[in-house]
Amino acid sequence: MTVHWSQSLYRLLKQQSIRQVAIVPDAGHAALIRLCENDPELKLVRLTTEEEGVALAVGAWLGGQKSLLLMQSSGVGNCINMLSMLSTCQVPLPMWITMRGDWAEFNPWQVPMGRATPAVLEAMGTLVTRADREEDIAPLAEGVLRIAYNTLRPAALLLGQRLLGAKTFED
């Protein structure tokens, strides 16, 4: 199931001419990251912290390339101040974010940032949409790519934890 929608997301980012994909390793995005890794047309940039991906997007856009940021909701908090640049400079950035601290969460320490994720993104000027059903993922992900690049602003798709399966540490 995961493989299926990851392939749809990969096709979408190719159709929209994304050239730089910034990532922090993530179980939910693992299949998509592998697809990007094997594509010589894409620059996969491995970050040490998510805010680096926001700054990378500014540079990519200055240089005429589209980028995409893949992260967990926990990483959104790391991005807050850096997101100021996107609204101030009108730089587009789509973000596809897998949720933690959400449906059936196992780890109590993940809950505060997960709960705060949409509010934090919106407070920093990001358009936020959320998918909880598999059939919604591709159309909403496409909408996020289009609105980010057509209207020159940050836009995020939150992928609900129920789509990904809750982490249990028992697998």
Next chain:
Amino acid sequence: MAETNREGNTLDRREVVKALLAVRGELLVVAGLGAPAWDATEAGDHALTFPLWGGMGGAAMIGLGLALAQPQRPVLVLTGDGELLMGLGSLATIGVSQPKNLSVVVLDNERYGETGMQATHTAYGVDLAAAATACRFAAATIVRTDDEVSALRGAMHAMQGPLFAQVKVAPDKLKLTLPPRDGAHLKNRFREALLGDHAHFQH
């Protein structure tokens, strides 16, 4: 722990930046917030210089995004020690990406200039060039003389990077030479100068 504040940090930051930007060629420049942005503006406001007024810790990563998008052009990130320290992990990210056309030049006055000249970690002996070497930069040097500045200018255009230089400059408080502050304007003029009409038709 005592500040080391070594002897011999006598280079004038404005003269260093003027020397580095004297012959720009194909150079694209990102100037970190605070003094490096004022220094770059003092050397001559330029459409292909993107001066930052915020995003502290992000200058090197903006440089990486630009360097990956424009692999045929040399890209210079001109920033301060305090700004780089806030995004030190970006050295590791650049080390993994290995962009040959990227140079990160830190104007190291061992001070936070905009907040009252408080000591940064480099004043206590933290060695940024050694950190860059450990992060797999192709070359990383500490620059203390005019001759070394001249050599650095040549190296920035050689596309043999990623290159890192920690330029030890005097902790002088200089007049502010401010660039335009409208971020959308700075972005648009940079993209127009680099990409031509395509800048406004990319979507």
